[in-house]
Amino acid sequence: MSKPINVGIIGYGFMGRAHSNAYSKLTQFFDTEHVPVMKAACARNRDTITEFAGRWGWESVETDWRALIERPDIDAIDICVPNHLHRDIAVAAARAGKMVLCEKPLAMDASEGREMCEAVERAGVPNLVWFNYRRVPAIALAHQLVDEGRLGRVFHYRGLYLQDWTISEDLPQGGHTLWRLDVAEAGSGVTGDLLAHSIDTAMWLIGGVDSVTAVTETFIKERELQDEPGKVMPVGIDDACAFLVKFKNGAIGTFESTRYARGRKNFNTFEVNGAKAAMYFNLEEAHKLLYYDHADDGIIRGWHDVLVTDSDHPYMSHWWVPGCVIGYEHTFINALADFLTGLDTGVPSQPDFRCALETQLVCDAVLASARTGQWVRVGEA
Ligand code: SOE
Secondary structure (H helix, E strand, O other): OOEEEEEEEEOOOHHHHHHHHHHHHHHHHOOOOEEEEEEEEEOOOHHHHHHHHHHHOOOEEEOOHHHHHHOOOOOEEEEOOOHHHHHHHHHHHHHOOOEEEEOOOOOOOHHHHHHHHHHHHHHOOOEEEOOHHHHOHHHHHHHHHHHOOOOOOEEEEEEEEEOOOOOOOOOOEEHHHHHHHOHHHHOOOHHHHHHHHHHHHHHHHHOOEEEEEEEEEOOOOEEEEOOOOOOEEEOOOOOEEEEEEEEOOOOEEEEEEEOOOOOOOOEEEEEEEEOOEEEEEEHHHOOEEEEEEOOOOHHHOOOEEEEOOOOOOOOHHHOOOOOOOOOHHHHHHHHHHHHHHHHHHOOOOOOOHHHHHHHHHHHHHHHHHHHHOOOEEOOOO
């Protein structure tokens, strides 16, 4: 018998749409015991949220997130609003006994993240951070290959996350669509927004980070406010960030992220080099994992593409026939399915808040290192 989970979503932007799509498609592709019910959507503007709710199939609307949390018919709160609101909503939701699903990064910084962890753990409510790229089948396959010991000892990890959408000096900061450029709402720039993805993936694949040394740059020092045309304010975010990592297992890594890499749109890549094999992934060709196996016969040994669409590849038995690729939106459906399966089995899916706090701690260490020019040890979650 199915167990309905009544969801209340807060926010209607890019992630509000991606999550709504996941809730509406889940049961068509996955057979979980717990199933989401799209109960209520919440945002300050009634007209906007009513239009959004109608388009995606949310049953009702609220204009105050506190009222949503108080509703007895809501079991789970999904947070899809800018980062500076994550902590207050998550803590209030946990106190009200609701499950909490939160967009990445977990928080503005690790101290907020700790409060959020304590709140959900004290309340004993299931919780999740939507690091959706773990649910790209090719990345999940990479994880499986490392787990099976196929790479041997890992020496190197190289992560890149490159975009180019903020190069124009005329782009304002803040407001509904550009809050990622406003440090008061985002907490940081590419470090929290993009490198958090890369760090989560890296730690999932090869383990925790011991210490980092970083450099950041803000190329455009002032921008107009989107909501107050004519008012120009300093830019407080990091436009670009590069850092070196010592992993706890002895591997070393390099990471780079920017929104100024002309030509790169969502170029989220990694390469892992182990003693026995190596892997390369590029999100812009997300259906492939490049693999090099040193055990192959020497005369044909080389990098080859694995087309990750067979039914024995992660998640793919739920989708189409071999050769038919899935896309960005499916990573959220896969993530939701994992969360619900965690409820079914009692084994929580990852990353939960505590796991995402580890990523937040690496982000904090990266930003601290960029400020001081020193190596920084990553704190304990
Ligand atoms: C930024 O442009 C952004 O939308 C991130 O916020 C997302 O997390 C990333 O997946 C795509 O890029």
